[in-house]
Amino acid sequence: MKSPVRVAVTGAAGQIGYALLFRIAAGDMLGADQPVILHLLEITPALPALQGVVMELNDCAFPTLAGVVATDDVNVAFKDVDYALLVGARPRGPGMERKDLLEANGAIFAPQGKALSDHAKRDVKVLVVGNPANTNALIAQQNAPSLDPKCFTAMVRLDHNRALSQLAEKTGAHTTDIKKVTIWGNHSSTQYPDIHHTTVKGKAATDLIDQAWYADTFIPVVQQRGAAIIKARGASSAASAASAAVDHMRSWALGTAEGDWVSMGIPSDGSYGIAPGVIYGYPVATKGGKYEIVQGLEINAFSRERMAATEKELREERAAVEHLFAK
Ligand code: NAX
Numbered sequence: 179m180k181s182p183v184r185v186a187v188t189g190a191a192g193q194i195g196y197a198l199l200f201r202i203a204a205g206d207m208l209g210a211d212q213p214v215i216l217h218l219l220e221i222t223p224a225l226p227a228l229q230g231v232v233m234e235l236n237d238c239a240f241p242t243l244a245g246v247v248a249t250d251d252v253n254v255a256f257k258d259v260d261y262a263l264l265v266g267a268r269p270r271g272p273g274m275e276r277k278d279l280l281e282a283n284g285a286i287f288a289p290q291g292k293a294l295s296d297h298a299k300r301d302v303k304v305l306v307v308g309n310p311a312n313t314n315a316l317i318a319q320q321n322a323p324s325l326d327p328k329c330f331t332a333m334v335r336l337d338h339n340r341a342l343s344q345l346a347e348k349t350g351a352h353t354t355d356i357k358k359v360t361i362w363g364n365h366s367s368t369q370y371p372d373i374h375h376t377t378v379k380g381k382a383a384t385d386l387i388d389q390a391w392y393a394d395t396f397i398p399v400v401q402q403r404g405a406a407i408i409k410a411r412g413a414s415s416a417a418s419a420a421s422a423a424v425d426h427m428r429s430w431a432l433g434t435a436e437g438d439w440v441s442m443g444i445p446s447d448g449s450y451g452i453a454p455g456v457i458y459g460y461p462v463a464t465k466g467g468k469y470e471i472v473q474g475l476e477i478n479a480f481s482r483e484r485m486a487a488t489e490k491e492l493r494e495e496r497a498a499v500e501h502l503f504a505k
Contacts, residue, residue, distance in 0.1 A: 182213040182244040184259040184299075188290065189266020189308065190218035190248070191228040193413065197420035198265065203235055205242040207424045208261075208431055213244035219255035219266065220248070252293040259298045261431075263423055264290060264318065267308025277498055280313060284502040287314045291321030291330075292504070300325070301467070305426055306332045307419065311365045312443050312457040313495040319445070319457070320503035328469075331430070332443030334361040334369065334459040336415065336422035340403045341371040344396055345378065349386050355379045360461040361441040362450075362481075363488025364495075369459065370484035371400040375475055393480075434464045439472050450477060450485065456492040 185202055189195050195218075201207065202214060216235070220228045228248050235246055249255050256262060268282040287306070294302060302325065306315035311332040319330035338361050342353040357377050362370040373392065376383035387396070399406075407415045429440045439461045446452040449460065449471045461472040477485070 180212050182215050183208065183261065184215045184217055184257075186217040186219065186255050186259040186262040186298075188219040188255070188262075188264050191220045191224040191231055192266060193416040194265050194307065194419050194423070196231065197417040198263070198423055199231065199235060200238065201420060201424050203238065203240045203243040205240070207427050210242065213242050215245040215247065216243070217255045217257070217259055218246065218248045219252060220250055221266070222250045225250055252290055253297055256290070256293045256297045259294075259302055261427060262294060262298065262302055262304045263307060263427070264304065264314070265307045265423070267314060269309075280310065280495060280498050281502075283308070283310065283314050284317050284499050287317040288321045288502050288504075291318030294318065294329075295322035295324045298325070302329050303427065303430055303467070304330045305423060305430075306330070306443075306457075307423055309365070310495060312459075312492055313499060315443060315457045316496060317499055317502055323504060327445050330445065330457065331426070331469075332365060332457045332459075333419075333423060333426055334363075334365050334441045334443050335426040335429075336419050337361040337365060337369055337371065337400060337403075337459075338441040339418070339422050339425065341373070341396075341400050344399055345373065345376070345383060345387075348391070348396070349378045349383070351378050356383070357438045358461070359441070360439070360475075361459045362485045363459050364492050365443065365459070366488075366491065367401045368488040368491045369401055370481065370488055371397055372481055372484075374478065374481060375461075397484075430464055430469060431467055433466070434462075439463050442469060444469060444471070447471070449473065450475075451482075452485070452489055456489065456496055458489065458492060 315330045315332040341359045346353045358375045360372040373383045442462045443457045446458040462469040
């Protein structure tokens with residue numbers, strides 16, 4: 179067994195938290211030889227419920243769970259953490275405008291960014307799940323002056339996995355037969371699921387499906403999958419979101435397979451014409467705990483238009499929260 183690492187999870191008593199903590203504690207995220215100390219953050223009224231979750235975690239007697247810290251103090255939650263999964267966020271209430279939602283989340287993610295900057299390990303890997311995930315990640319990043327901006331990422335992996343699942347169903351393949359899917363841009367209905375470079379059992383996906391299915395069924399189904407789950411289940415995606423968070427962190431920490439990539443929301447750097455300043459979904463390959471954007475992919479006019487539309491939405495979100503950035 180390696181020596182334990184510290185993993186912070188915010189919103190730990192919520193529904194994603196309940197599906198996520200047991201997977202992390204069981205070793206699914208960082209491996210069966212990597213013990214973890216969980217740092218669980220909740221708002222004060224949720225602490226009794228969180229205590230119940232801690233009791234259940236202990237009752238699992240996981241070999242890889244080396245300790246649990248449960249707190250409502252962000253400075254305690256992020257002390258010396260190696261990984262931080264920021265799940266807790268303010269949901270949209272009745273009559274709430276998007277501007278109000280961004281503002282309410284700013285009040286959560288600005289102090290969390292500062293606390294990470296003050297207390298976390300210098301190479302902390304931060305994943306923002308709480309919506310609007312890309313812009314919440316940007317707010318946290320912009321309030322963390324002493325951390326590398328590349329420490330901050332947002333989750334588009336659920337969208338990536340949804341794309342794999344839809345394409346597998348359509349082509350009669352298994353998700354593991356599918357390589358090189360990309361989710362570009364925002365985790366929202368403007369996201370662009372791109373299969374122009376995708377292979378299914380080594381064959382080009384675009385040769386296996388027709389353009390009409392791709393444009394009129396696949397893309398909207400992936401974009402609207404969250405809403406379809408709410409309609410069916412009466413609650414938003416939780417287990418699949420938790421599973422995607424585990425996948426995102428595992429890929430980042432342990433590396434992607436040779437000849438494949440994953441989608442991560444990461445700071446834009448000018449690649450593919452997306453100027454710096456937003457957290458944008460890109461195809462990335464990872465090695466040794468670092469991610470790199472996959473370069474050199476051909477982008478046609480169909481893709482370019484959709485990549486620009488999701489970028490535009492992210493720039494509008496950025497403009498609405500810029501006053502929350504640390505000077
Ligand atoms: P829940 O409402 O069940 O849980 C959220 C928890 O966060 C609550 O227990 C709440 O007390 C806690 N919380 C609120 N403010 C906090 C703060 N300042 N510090 C610590 N904890 C705080 O929501 P859940 O279904 O778990 O979803 C969590 C977030 O994930 C939501 O913002 C949701 O929109 C987002 N999602 C993001 C997805 C993605 O792909 N990026 C997909 C799934 C999900 O919709």
